[in-house]
Amino acid sequence: MSDAKKIVLAEDNSTLSLLLKFRLEKEGYKLLIAADGKEAIELIGQHDPELILTDIMMPFISGLEVISHVRNKLNKQTPIIVFSAAGQEEMVLKAFNLGANDFMGKPFSPNELVIRVKRLLR
Amino acid sequence: MKSYQYFIDYFKNAPAIIQVVWVMIVLFMVIITILIIYLKLLRSRLRKNEKIVAQYQNEYESNLITYLYSGNEEEEVSAEQQLIVDKLKSCVPDKFKRRVVVSTLLRLRNEISGEMAESIQKLYFQTGLINYALSSLKSKKWYVVAKGIRELAQFHVKEVNDQIVIHVNNPNKEIRKEVQLYLVTLFHFEGLKFLDVLQTHLSEWDQIQLLEVLQRFDEQEIPNINPWLKSKNDSVVIFAIKLSKIYNQFEAKDTLLELLEHQHKKIRVEAIQVLSHLQVYEAKEVLKNKFNELSLEEQIAFFKLLENVFESSDETFLQEHIQHKNFEIKVSALKIFKLLNIEKFHSFKRLLSAPKDAEIIEFIENN
Numbered sequence: 001m002s003d004a005k006k007i008v009l010a011e012d013n014s015t016l017s018l019l020l021k022f023r024l025e026k027e028g029y030k031l032l033i034a035a036d037g038k039e040a041i042e043l044i045g046q047h048d049p050e051l052i053l054t055d056i057m058m059p060f061i062s063g064l065e066v067i068s069h070v071r072n073k074l075n076k077q078t079p080i081i082v083f084s085a086a087g088q089e090e091m092v093l094k095a096f097n098l099g100a101n102d103f104m105g106k107p108f109s110p111n112e113l114v115i116r117v118k119r120l121l122r
Numbered sequence: 123m124k125s126y127q128y129f130i131d132y133f134k135n136a137p138a139i140i141q142v143v144w145v146m147i148v149l150f151m152v153i154i155t156i157l158i159i160y161l162k163l164l165r166s167r168l169r170k171n172e173k174i175v176a177q178y179q180n181e182y183e184s185n186l187i188t189y190l191y192s193g194n195e196e197e198e199v200s201a202e203q204q205l206i207v208d209k210l211k212s213c214v215p216d217k218f219k220r221r222v223v224v225s226t227l228l229r230l231r232n233e234i235s236g237e238m239a240e241s242i243q244k245l246y247f248q249t250g251l252i253n254y255a256l257s258s259l260k261s262k263k264w265y266v267v268a269k270g271i272r273e274l275a276q277f278h279v280k281e282v283n284d285q286i287v288i289h290v291n292n293p294n295k296e297i298r299k300e301v302q303l304y305l306v307t308l309f310h311f312e313g314l315k316f317l318d319v320l321q322t323h324l325s326e327w328d329q330i331q332l333l334e335v336l337q338r339f340d341e342q343e344i345p346n347i348n349p350w351l352k353s354k355n356d357s358v359v360i361f362a363i364k365l366s367k368i369y370n371q372f373e374a375k376d377t378l379l380e381l382l383e384h385q386h387k388k389i390r391v392e393a394i395q396v397l398s399h400l401q402v403y404e405a406k407e408v409l410k411n412k413f414n415e416l417s418l419e420e421q422i423a424f425f426k427l428l429e430n431v432f433e434s435s436d437e438t439f440l441q442e443h444i445q446h447k448n449f450e451i452k453v454s455a456l457k458i459f460k461l462l463n464i465e466k467f468h469s470f471k472r473l474l475s476a477p478k479d480a481e482i483i484e485f486i487e488n489n
Contacts (some may be wrong), residue, residue, distance in 0.1 A: 086338055
């Protein structure tokens with residue numbers, strides 16, 4: 001388990017976080033859960049994860065700010081997948097401009113997320 | 123004791139107005155103190171409730187996740203899943219707990235799709251939550267009915283369609299709105315069939331919400347909108363006109379042309395605007411022939427249509443209106459002229475020499 005690849009998940013919906021934690025830990029990853037962008041930035045700084053999953057709309061610090069922090073402040077190329085709700089197309093474009101690698105529109109299939117995570121961590 | 127007596131004497135000897143002010147001060151102080159105590163109690167009650175909700179939510183969240191991951195292919199419901207179903211079933215008769223269970227299920231149902239979303243719906247049936255939503259449809263309180271319908275829509279319960287449709291013409295507009303959203307969310311364009319029987323007004327806000335739901339779906343094949351364009355309910359006609367514009371319903375062209383004779387001006391104007399969007403040339407001739415009978419709004423809409431479908435044969439007609447007293451018509455006529463016959467357009471500089479007209483011509487020339 002100590003060799004497991006670390007993933008930081010920033011999501012304010014605790015039920016979804018729990019579901020994704022179960023699903024991705026089943027696949028052998030170690031999940032670090034943040035309830036908002038602020039916690040996500042702290043976890044990223046402390047654990048240097050191999051992948052970041054972040055929702056765009058979150059309290060305190062948004063997903064866009066998390067991406068900007070990773071790319072511009074930490075200067076890291078950690079793969080980032082963003083989650084967005086319907087009607088947030090412009091936000092998704094901003095996320096890509098800031099350096100996000102992939103996005104999934106909500107509602108999404110957890111199985112599809114696993115495939116994308118595996119592809120990015122190959 | 124002395125000072126107490128001093129205040130009594132002071133109050134007794136004070137003029138009436140001072141006495142009233144003192145009474146008011148004391149009264150307000152008492153009220154403020156009571157309110158502060160009440161707010162403190164209310165806040166602590168709310169905090170306590172929040173804590174309880176969070177506690178139940180955590181419990182139900184882990185139950186839900188366990189349920190979702192403990193299924194197997196051999197059994198429809200595994201033993202572990204059955205335990206969770208039984209546990210949740212025992213919680214749902216309690217209104218407070220039921221609300222937390224429903225919100226927990228919905229929090230996940232709204233975020234995920236695929237097999238897991240179906241499993242959540244299955245759990246909604248297995249725990250008997252659906253029965254509570256169905257019984258709320260019979261309530262005398264409008265907000266209970268509306269909430270029940272919304273819940274059934276959120277859980278995508280299509281099977282109870284018949285029980286929902288009967289509320290299409292409910293006197294309460296919130297219930298009607300929820301019915302409409304239920305039908306469109308679950309049955310997409312097919313759900314719009316409620317328009318066939320809708321007798322009440324479909325407000326602008328209702329229309330926006332329906333269109334917002336419809337634009338989420340990939341399928342763009344919409345049913346025949348002609349019957350709605352012919353509806354006796356004007357708001358349905360206006361909504362159908364919007365649909366014909368958004369989904370480019372060129373097939374409805376003939377019915378849209380008939381709407382040019384509709385008794386309501388708003389519908390006639392909207393019909394002209396859609397015919398303009400669809401670039402229906404036939405509309406031009408019909409409107410041109412009765413231009414002077416049209417209202418000003420229709421005339422303006424017609425000129426906007428003309429901007430899309432003008433031909434060289436329209437030159438004489440346009441020339442008659444370049445000096446129209448309405449600004450928008452004048453601008454439209456000149457704009458078309460610029461595209462149709464640039465030499466003639468330049469010749470208007472002499473004809474329209476008033477400073478305001480010169481400004482219009484200069485603007486059109488440079489844009």
